[in-house]
Amino acid sequence: MIRQLLSAGTDTSSITVEWGIAELLGHPTVATKLREELDSVVGKDRVVNETDIISLPYLLAVTKEVFRLHPPTPLLIPHQSIEATVGAPQGFELPKSTRMFVNVYAIQRDPMVWERPLEFDPERSMKNPEIDVRGAHYQLLPFGSGRRQCPAMGVGILFVQMGLARIMHSFDLSLPQAQDPENLDITERFAINVWLATPLHVIAKPRLSKNLY
Ligand code: HEM
Incomplete structure (x- = not known):
């Protein structure tokens, strides 16, 4: 049980934060806007706290977009039908005991659902x-949807928000050897989770006063 919680809870959050930092390095305008929000809400005399999260709408928007493009569990966990079912709205039949994988990765990049996916x-x-990261509308469902969705969804979202917020607020980030972020290798490595094939290396320079580290 403890092992299950550790494996379900640690890789998922850390992978998402790593993808988030990679996307922010590649999108400096977004990174600047996020830092401006953090500086105006939190200031520069303390670090981000959990109680700040509700006042950071742009951070939530960034987090949703990271979960959309990089769902850490791209096929969810396999599900099996208990009885024969007729799926809506097309009415396709699902025999009893069919094992299903829900391709969340494809749904969240589907051009029929998303503009410029x-x-x-x-x-x-x-x-x-209204875009809902909790899977209510079946368009963005990194935690699954319904009764068997991730039981720790609230804390999972918070881990990612806190990870991104603390790193972006506390550090200026750059790539080693003045590498151009446009050339960052964001090749994906598919397994149960989707990892960055080349782990991200960044130089983190403190941007708050020394006593906060
Ligand atoms: C970014 C963070 C996380 C993501 C994206 C995530 C995603 C998921 C997904 C997609 C599932 C399967 C849902 C399905 O197949 O319908 C799942 C299940 C599960 N998750 Fe998470 N998770 C995260 C964080 C956590 C954390 C922090 C914990 C625990 C501390 C946790 C514990 C579990 C457990 C125990 C299950 C299995 C539930 C079951 O068997 O019904 N997850 N998670």
């Missing part, structure tokens, strides 16, 4: 805050 653009959630 491959573009990392938190503005889509700013313009439409």
Whole structure:
């Protein structure tokens, strides 16, 4: 049980934060806007706390967009039908005991659902805050949906928000050897989780006063 919780709870959050930092390095305008929000809400005399999260709408939009393009568990966990079912709305039949994988990775990049699906653009959630990372509308469901969705969804979202917020607020980030972020290798390595094939290396320079580290 403890092992299950550790494996379900640690890789998922850390992978998502790593993808988030990679996307922010590749999208400096988004990174600047996020830092401006953090500086205006938190200031520069303390670090981000959990109680700040509710006042950071742009951070939420960035987090949703990271979960959309990089769901850490791209096929969820296999599900099996208990009885024969007729799926809506097309009415396809699902025999009893069918094992199913839900391809969340494809749903979240589906051009029939998303405009410019491959573009990392938190503005889509700013313009439409109804976009729901908790899977209510089956368009964005990194935690699954319904009764068997991730039981730790709330804490999972918070881990990612806190990880991104603390790193972006506390450090200026750059790539080693003045590498151009446009050339960052974001090849994906598919397994149960989707990892960055080349682990991300960044130089983190403190941007708050020394006593906060
Ligand atoms: C970014 C963070 C996380 C993501 C994206 C995530 C995603 C998921 C997904 C997709 C599932 C399968 C849902 C399904 O197949 O319908 C799942 C199940 C599960 N998750 Fe998470 N998770 C995260 C964090 C956590 C954390 C922090 C914990 C525990 C501390 C946790 C514990 C579990 C457990 C125990 C299950 C199995 C539930 C079952 O068997 O019904 N997860 N998670």
